[in-house]
Structure formats: structure tokens, C-alpha cells
Amino acid sequence: MAAKMSFLLCLMQGVRCGDWNVSVPETVEVMAGSLLTLPCVRCGDWSVSVPQTVEVMAGSLLTLPCVFEIPSQFEKDLNSKCITKWESKEPSTSRSKLMAAIKTTGDVTKKNCTTTFDNLCPHHSDTYYFRLECSNPLVWSFKDTLVNLVVKDSPKDTRVSASPSGPVPENTAVTLTCSSDANPPVKNYTWYRADGHQETVIGTGRVLTIKASTVSRFFFCKAGNDLGDGRSESYEVDVQFPPQILLPSGCTKTADQLNCSCQSTGNPSPSLHWYLDGQHVNQSGKFVVSTDSSNDKHVRSIITVNQPLERNLSTLVCRSFNHLGTSSLRFNINNLQISAECKDPVLLLVLVIKSATLLGLGCVLVFFIRALNKHYNSRSQITNRTITSAAAGNRQTGAEDEVLNTPDDSIYYNNIELSTLS
Template identity: 30%
Template sequence: MSVFQIMSFIIIIISSVFLHTHSADNLYSAVMPQTVTALTGSCVQIPCTFTISHFKDKCNKAKSINGIWLKNKSKFADTDSLIVFNSSENIIRGFSDIEMTGDLSERNCTTVFYNLMKNHSDLYYFRLEMEPDVFKATFFLDQAKSTDSKKTVKITVIDSPQPLILKPTDLKEVMENTTVNLNCSAEAPCPKHPPTISWSNIPESAHITTQLQEKPDKTQSVFSHMTFKASYMDHRRNISCTATYPRNTPDDSTVKTTVMLRVLFPPKETRITINPSASVSVGTNVTLTCRSKASPSNDMNYTWYKRGQEMPIARGKKISFIVTNTVLYFCVVQNKYGSQSSAEIQLTVKVTDISQDMGPDRHSMPMIAGCVGGIVAVLTLSALGFCVRTRTKTHRGDNVGEKISSNQAQDETIDRNSTYANVLTVTNQGQQDL
């Protein structure tokens, strides 16, 4: 190898090291979410961190470190660029307030924009200046990765909150007595005024915890976790999660989501209903219906039994028959998860009331009996009177004469007339009452 070639090789190596050192000395990048969604009348926090090569050395040289936010354009020197925030000059343009909550000396550029309106939706670029002339750059490119990777943030302002995330979204196969976990999360673009989460129509055994959580992109959300033990009484229960967002508007903004709880369980609350009633007359047609709660309910089997008989008497939800005697019945319901027997019911045969079969004339029976009794009494008294008078006439003898006989005849005539009069009166009275 000639001396010229050796010298050329050495120059190339030195140049390569110099270029590498120079480029390494100017490496910088920022990490922030690609987009954040804010609610009108509220605030939005942009989590932001940055990396600069030899940052500590630069901090020792710099007298001040300032953060700047530009809207729409990344070129700081352009005359039409809009600087909405500059910490060095305490500049805030187009916003009611902007606060840089991060510590720039710790490579934290987190910033909060307050009271956002729809016209604030745009691209925003962060710029760092370390004076005097130590470091100045706008973090619109990720120099450490690719020149095509833009590191800026897009703020989107909306009037209504984003939908809640409720997981799991469908509870199709929750077995009875198993533990259920429900998670509801709501975006919290303004962590200083986060939304509140509330649950409605929850099971009695529910336990709820709620906290503010940080997501991988450093934005935050409110996370609420509910756990409970599934009961058959919770089947088809609609459980709702609601997030309420405070903001500088007349009303708070709310968003709600609901999930239906489906519980699988064996038959419960099995019972028998009777039509027309449990107390019937012989020959009455009766229908018994077996009722029960179960899930699933489309594969339920019904079996009927009489007390004292091991073999079933019928199958199906309803049975109908004519009552002949007093009997005890019960039914058994079964699905794929189990079975349950109902309580026994007794069909009682009523004794027929004869007086009821006599119809409306049964009320006249006491009156008829009274009339007959009255007639018998009158006839008895008349007979006794006649006997007494006959005996008196015998004791007086034949000397009484024609006068006495005539009087006796008159008396007997009067007595007979009197008797007939009494019988007619009672009879008439009886006829009137009838």
C-alpha cells in the first residue's frame, strides 16, 4: 500500500469519527401522543418528554431553558407562524390560559391547555431554546428514528364526550355463583378535572373501585372496576356505567353505556297454579300449570306425579283432567344445569249442599211447616173441647130436657163453625206467606 493510500484511509477514518460525533452531538427527539381529544369548555393535558444528546452538559452551559408551542406550522422563523405559548416572554395567544406543568430541566415538557373551543383544533409543535445559543430546535421530527416520523400532537376538540369502554361487552355465559368482573373506563383528557364514573342497577353483592390510570401514551383515563357473584335474580339485568365530565358550560356532559347480564342456572321458584281453584266439585274440569324460572328456558322438561306413585302421570307444562276425588299432585322441572320439584298441591272435592239444589222454594219450607203445625194445634184443641162438653152433658142426666139439648146443639154448631174459621185463617195466612 502506498503512502498516499495510507494517508487517504486515515483521513476517511478521522472524517467519519468527526461526522459521527457531530451528528451524535445534535440528536434530539420528543415523545408525545399523536392525537388527543378534548371536550369543549374543558382542558387538555399533553404529556411530553424530550431527549437531547449531552443534555446535562448543555444545561450547565445554558443560563435559561424555555419552552414554546407553535400552532399549525413548525417553522419558528416564519412570519405567519403562530406562537401560542412562550415561557421566556410569558406569551399566551388564542387561549385563556396555558400552563407548562413539566420541568424542562428534567426533560419534561408536559403542558395543559385550558378552556378549549372548537377553533383550537389543530396541529401543535413543541420547541426548546437553551440560551445563550446552546440549543434551539423544534421537535417536529424524531431524529433518533426516522426523518419521516413526525413528532407533533394533534388536538381535536369535540362537543360530546367519547364513548365509554365497558368490558366484557357481552356476558352470554355467566354461571350462577361465579365471580363476574366488569370494567368501565372513560377518557380523562383533563386530569385536573377528571370525569366521575357511576354505576346503576348493580347487584347487591357488587364491590366497586375507581381510580385514575395512565395509558401507554401517557394520557390518562378514569378506570372503574366492579366485581360481584352472579345470582339467578340478576339474569337479564341491565347494568349501566355513566361518566360525567365537568366543564365551563351551563351543564355537565355525560356519556352512558349498558350491558345485559345473562346468568345460566337450574330451575328456581318452581310452583303449580290451578284453574279454576283448589276446591272443586266432582266432575269439574281442572287445569294445572307448572311454572319455573331457569336459564336457558327453551330446553325445560316438565314431569307430573301423584303422591304415592313413583311413575309419572304426565309430561308437559300443563295437564287437564276431570276431578273425581281428593288427590295430591306435584311437578318436577329440569334443564341442562339441574332440576327442582314443586311443593305438593291438593285438589279438595267439595260436599254438595242439598239445600242449594232445592232452588228458591227452600225459603218457604219453614212457613209451610208453621202452617201445618197451627192447623194440627187447632184441631187438637177443638177435640178436647168437644170431649169436655160431652162429659158434662152425661153427668147432668135426662132432666135437662129439650132446652139443654137445644142449647147443646147450638153450642156444638158454634164450636164447629169456630173450628172451621180457625183452620181457614191459618191456611190463608200460610198461603199469603207462600
């Protein structure tokens, strides 16, 4: 954001030589990249001239004007190797030194401590003093003259914290707190519940208390001030709950195999075990058990029983458990019909593929039979035409003979019939 540069300059107060005093304007507001100019009256004792307050937008380039004076006996120690620093009034804070891309643009040998700060952030807002360090007796902190640096910005680093912060049982009260770094301070907080792609406003204020639920677990907040808004990442409340058996869970039975599927969800992730006629089923040649997990809360298990008709089976139980409880699903094996409808998607897919394969083979066989019939009919028609043509020729010859030999009518008639039959 570009802000109009304005200077609120006061008349310089006279510096009394021999005291540690300074001449400064009270407040200066600058825009990014602006250069402040500050006159200073030099005298022969420890003094520094800097603005008392500087306000700047985050990310700005700030050039802070600074001139200083030292006692005459230290003039010989002032050289180009001297270092200028800006340190916090409260050294116990994490930002005891202002180190944001510091570059001294003034000539220290001429007692000019003008400094440039790049990419300032809100956490740089603090009260600082100037310090001069040379590799000799000339070392001094001008603690009596302070600069109040105010870095303005919209809310940044917006985040959600929870109490209690770890896994909580379902229906437990959880307190959510929204925090953000902003200057000026945050004016309003808004809370949202995230349900997939849908976001619903559920409250306002920095603190929100909710009831832990397996249905709604994701929340985020927005913090706003006069310069803009900041949004937090989604926060997931880690809700623990006992296992639940999910649909689809079911069985399919053939003459050779019994296939059953069981799905469960829980937090912590549940374990799945199979029990056949009350006995725990272990992996063997007659029992094949496979288990997989799609995430840390869902688990799925499939059991295959080979040659089920040779066994006196009655009930099969899928049991899911974690430390919060158990859940079971009982399958009545005796009531299952052979080749019954498969309710499990994977088993259903296998049956569909097998059915499609058999159907395809049937279609190929029908096409082949039809092709053979067509070929056979074509050859039959050719043969019939040949026989018909021969018979017609015989009838024509007989007619001519009848005209020439009328008395032997019956003889030629018999010849025609015999010829036709032959």
C-alpha cells in the first residue's frame, strides 16, 4: 500500500553542549523508500539526533536520518571501521537488535549514522537506541535518545490454537483461540467451520468454545484490521471415538469359497479380527485374511474360507476394537445362498468381470454357429438349384418324346418320374 508521505516536524530544540542531550522532531510518518533529513547542532559531548517516532508500512525501505557527537578526546578513535547498531530498549526481547537488512548510508567518520532498513515487518516495531562500536576505547550506547519504530501491516501469521491441544474424547469442550500479528491491532475475528468445499460462519471473537464432534472437525479463523484480513490454516480437532462397523460389509458364497468383507472406523485406528464359530481365525491354507487401511481412522479386512461346504459352519463374526470400545458384526453363514448377491464392492467387481467374460464367450460362440449355418444354407441352395435344373431338363425331353410317340404314353411318363427320382 502506498501512503502519502507527510512530515510532522517540530522546531528543533537547542542542544546544550556538555550534556547528553539531542535535538529531534517528535513524529515522522514516511512512505516506502522515503529519505528523512534531519538537521542537528553538533557540540563536544555524547549526543545523537534522530526522530522520536517513525511510522512505516510493512515491506517498506526506510532510511532513518541520524547524526551524533562525541567528546573531543575520542575524535582520534573515530574511523571507517567503526560499527553502528540499533538495539532494543528491552534487551530481553527476541528483537533486541534491529537486523532487517541494515545498511549504514552515512559516513561514520563525519559523525553521520544515517541507516537504511529494508523489508521491515510488524515484529520489528519496538523502541531502539543508537550504539557506536569501534575497535578501540570509543564504544558508546546513546540510551538517553530513543526511536519508536512503528511498522504497520494487515494481519499476518494468523493461526489457531486449541485447549486441550491433544486428542480429546467426543463431546468434550474445546477452546479455540485465533492469533495474528497486526499493526494496528486486529479489530475483529471471525470463525468458520470447513465442511469439504463449504465454509460456514459459526462465531466471532478471538476465543471460541466448541464441542468435539466426529462430524465437524475442521475450523479456521479470519483476523481483520483497517489494512486488510488474514486467514489461518484449517485446524483439525483430534476427536477420539470407539469403533463403528461401516457399510458396505457383507459376504458372498460359492461352492468353493466363502468371501466376507468388513469395514470399520475409529480413533485411534481400530484393529479387526475374525471369529468363526467362536474361534479366532488365523491365517492358514484354508483361511486367507487380508487387511488394509485407507487412512489413520479407517480399516478394511477380507476373509476367504476355502471349501466352506465341507465345513459345518454356522456364524462368522467381524470384531473391531480400540481402547475406547468394541463393535461387532455377525454373519449367519447357513442362511447364505450359493452365489448370493455380493454386497462388497471388490467382490462385486470380481463377479461382474467373470460374468462379462462368460457373456463375451457366449456371444462369440453364437456368432460362430450363425456363420456355420449361413455357410451350410448357401451350399444347400446351390445343390437344390442343380437338382431342380436337372429335373426340368428331363421333363422337357419327355414332352418331346410324347409328341413323337403318342401310343407309348405311360412308358415315357414312368421314365420322367424315374428320372426325376434318380
